Amino acid sequence: MKKPLILLVSLVLMLAVSAAGCIDVGQPASNRTITDMTGAEVVIPAEIHTVVNLWPASNSVMLCMGAGDKLVGTTAFTKKLFWSQKVYPGIVDVPVATDNVEELLTLSPDLIITPQQKTAETLRAAGLPAICLMFSDYDTMKQAFTILGQAFGGEYIEKAAKWSDLVDQNTARVQAAVGSIPEDKKPVVYYIQGQSNQGLYATFSANSIMEDWTEVSGGIFASTLLNLSGTTASAEDVLALNPDVVIIGGPAQHELYEELMAAEEWKGINAVKNGRVYTNPNGLFPWERFGMESALQILFAASVIHPDLFQVDMVSEVQDFYKEFVGIELTKEEAQNMIKGYGPKGEDYT
Amino acid sequence: MRSDIAGKISGRAASSAKYRMIMVCLVILLIGIFFLSLTVGRYSIPFFDSIAILLARVFPIEPAWTQTMEAVIFNLRLPRTIAAVLIGGGLALSGAAYQSMFKNPLVSPDLLGVSSGACIGASLAILYSMGPVIIQIWAFIGGIIAVSITVAVPRLMHNSSTLMLVLSGVIVGGLMSSIMGVIKYTADADTALAEMVYWAMGSLADVKMIDLYYIAPCILAAGFVLLLFRYRLNVLSLGEEEAKTLGVDVRNVRRIIIVCATLLTASAVCLAGTIGWVGLVIPHLGRMLVGPDNRKLLPAAVILGAVFMVMIDITARCLTSAELPLSIITGLIGAPFYFYLLIRQRASIT
Numbered sequence: 001m002k003k004p005l006i007l008l009v010s011l012v013l014m015l016a017v018s019a020a021g022c023i024d025v026g027q028p029a030s031n032r033t034i035t036d037m038t039g040a041e042v043v044i045p046a047e048i049h050t051v052v053n054l055w056p057a058s059n060s061v062m063l064c065m066g067a068g069d070k071l072v073g074t075t076a077f078t079k080k081l082f083w084s085q086k087v088y089p090g091i092v093d094v095p096v097a098t099d100n101v102e103e104l105l106t107l108s109p110d111l112i113i114t115p116q117q118k119t120a121e122t123l124r125a126a127g128l129p130a131i132c133l134m135f136s137d138y139d140t141m142k143q144a145f146t147i148l149g150q151a152f153g154g155e156y157i158e159k160a161a162k163w164s165d166l167v168d169q170n171t172a173r174v175q176a177a178v179g180s181i182p183e184d185k186k187p188v189v190y191y192i193q194g195q196s197n198q199g200l201y202a203t204f205s206a207n208s209i210m211e212d213w214t215e216v217s218g219g220i221f222a223s224t225l226l227n228l229s230g231t232t233a234s235a236e237d238v239l240a241l242n243p244d245v246v247i248i249g250g251p252a253q254h255e256l257y258e259e260l261m262a263a264e265e266w267k268g269i270n271a272v273k274n275g276r277v278y279t280n281p282n283g284l285f286p287w288e289r290f291g292m293e294s295a296l297q298i299l300f301a302a303s304v305i306h307p308d309l310f311q312v313d314m315v316s317e318v319q320d321f322y323k324e325f326v327g328i329e330l331t332k333e334e335a336q337n338m339i340k341g342y343g344p345k346g347e348d349y350t
Numbered sequence: 351m352r353s354d355i356a357g358k359i360s361g362r363a364a365s366s367a368k369y370r371m372i373m374v375c376l377v378i379l380l381i382g383i384f385f386l387s388l389t390v391g392r393y394s395i396p397f398f399d400s401i402a403i404l405l406a407r408v409f410p411i412e413p414a415w416t417q418t419m420e421a422v423i424f425n426l427r428l429p430r431t432i433a434a435v436l437i438g439g440g441l442a443l444s445g446a447a448y449q450s451m452f453k454n455p456l457v458s459p460d461l462l463g464v465s466s467g468a469c470i471g472a473s474l475a476i477l478y479s480m481g482p483v484i485i486q487i488w489a490f491i492g493g494i495i496a497v498s499i500t501v502a503v504p505r506l507m508h509n510s511s512t513l514m515l516v517l518s519g520v521i522v523g524g525l526m527s528s529i530m531g532v533i534k535y536t537a538d539a540d541t542a543l544a545e546m547v548y549w550a551m552g553s554l555a556d557v558k559m560i561d562l563y564y565i566a567p568c569i570l571a572a573g574f575v576l577l578l579f580r581y582r583l584n585v586l587s588l589g590e591e592e593a594k595t596l597g598v599d600v601r602n603v604r605r606i607i608i609v610c611a612t613l614l615t616a617s618a619v620c621l622a623g624t625i626g627w628v629g630l631v632i633p634h635l636g637r638m639l640v641g642p643d644n645r646k647l648l649p650a651a652v653i654l655g656a657v658f659m660v661m662i663d664i665t666a667r668c669l670t671s672a673e674l675p676l677s678i679i680t681g682l683i684g685a686p687f688y689f690y691l692l693i694r695q696r697a698s699i700t
Contacts, residue, residue, distance in 0.1 A: 196542075265425045
């Protein structure tokens with residue numbers, strides 16, 4: 001009875017040892033180190049050819065920089081945006097990536113980008129080149145885009161620098177027109193988040209990029225007044241503020257616009273009475289969030305919050321932006337469609 | 351367990367006159383709290399104005415208030431309050447019925463898995479980016495399907511005792527939780543997952559009058575039928591054999607009670623997400639007031655549940671500027687309250 005048992009145990013041990021050998025990941029041709037947004041030093045290949053990007057906002061940045069062909073793993077949100085399909089038609093063939101370690105090991109990309117620190121750490125522990133590129137306002141975006149530029153090298157470094165400059169320039173342009181408005185004359189701006197239709201009271205928290213561009217454009221952000229730290233506002237609180245301007249962003253913006261204009265309780269609110277409910281442009285990413293087009297958001301916001309003080313030819317700004325960063329020419333019609341929140345051919349998301 | 355234990359736990363039964371007085375007081379309390387809910391909120395409306403707004407629907411009064419105030423009362427607060435009454439009454443009623451049917455005061459309306467099933471239905475709808483109406487419909491269907499499975503298992507086992515039903519509920523509930531885990535895992539952490547979690551925690555913020563047109567008849571009909579069966583519930587609690595000799599068709603009565611209670615709970619969940627503790631604590635409170643006789647207990651439970659739920663809703667929307675989810679408040683209030691009730695009763699529990 002003992003002999004078969006010993007045989008069995010030694011067989012199991014041999015299997016275990018050889019299986020351990022399978023986990024040995026060939027180290028990437030490690031040529032350089034970059035520091036990600038959490039301060040972690042990550043070793044990545046000298047040249048990046050394949051990227052798995054787990055964050056929709058970051059995906060749009062890659063497409064906007066013209067680096068879409070590097071993507072081997074993307075997100076479902078990115079794939080469904082009409083502008084993604086226009087800028088990089090190959091996006092429909094890129095599979096949706098998950099943070100499943102074994103799947104990523106099979107894919108073996110040169111770089112993995114994730115917004116979550118924990119995911120990045122888990123993946124790095126498995127030997128994958130993962131960086132955490134979390135950004136939430138203009139300053140952290142400048143940092144993150146610079147890191148991305150460094151990772152891709154070459155022309156991308158310049159593009160990242162140009163973008164940072166563009167944000168500064170646009171901020172200065174807008175501030176020149178609206179910077180000296182006294183606090184009590186600034187309109188209250190209420191923002192509705194429409195990534196999906198979650199009702200009229202889905203907004204963003206007080207310390208966010210939405211607060212940034214609202215304040216740069218001479219407005220007061222509603223969530224700041226409400227001291228909101230979450231993303232849902234109480235209906236009665238919002239109505240009590242009597243917002244002067246309402247901006248609705250995201251793919252569900254047109255549906256939400258109809259809902260707002262039809263709602264009884266909004267009919268008496270300043271924004272509705274004075275016809276100051278606007279939908280936000282929606283391109284490779286909703287402009288008001290964390291894509292590269294947020295540089296243009298500063299101009300758009302000022303033009304709707306203070307139309308009498310700041311006018312801009314949004315169409316030509318969009319065309320210039322896309323020519324410079326994405327590298328494609330947009331017709332006037334396509335630019336207008338983007339500004340109105342539609343796809344390049346006027347497609348609606350809802 | 352037999353009804354004498356239920357009697358011991360809740361003390362003496364109330365006499366007819368005392369019962370009538372209690373019911374009258376409860377109804378007055380409900381009406382009072384209903385109007386309180388309409389006049390109270392974070393959008394401040396002067397008290398006399400709110401009374402005038404309500405009266406203006408019946409008598410011709412010159413509007414001395416803004417249209418927004420009127421809309422806040424009729425479009426925001428009224429649907430919520432009506433929903434709270436229906437949901438609180440419905441959950442308490444089905445809780446009381448189940449506690450009587452299963453002869454166990456620790457039973458809640460979720461026993462057969464209707465809440466878990468509804469959660470799955472709603473989460474699937476959220477996963478596929480459906481609108482609010484579809485979410486409600488799928489939640490309802492999910493709840494019904496879950497209970498159907500629970501009820502089918504005893505039939506397969508050819509054992510239709512209540513114990514088998516309870517075990518089946520536990521199994522199905524566990525299965526639903528695992529499926530829920532899979533759905534949450536597949537969901538996009540930034541948008542869909544947050545929406546699912548928030549939905550599951552319960553909120554009356556998005557209830558509109560039109561939702562009530564569809565769901566109120568269901569709740570009212572199911573509740574009415576359940577109330578008609580009060581006497582038979584009493585007989586059922588004597589035990590199966592005794593019930594049969596008294597001419598009660600045990601299997602059919604059980605079926606009808608399960609169907610009605612499931613409809614009540616599924617409607618409540620699809621309107622407002624999962625709300626715990628109401629179906630567990632309120633029947634207990636009712637038993638303390640009027641005794642375990644279902645003919646008296648069930649109506650009392652309905653009114654008590656309605657009052658409780660309206661108070662919870664007022665707390666949820668007035669306490670902070672972000673709306674607190676309902677199940678958090680019912681839990682924070684319900685659990686200690688239950689503890690308090692048990693302490694008051696400790697002399698009577700053997």
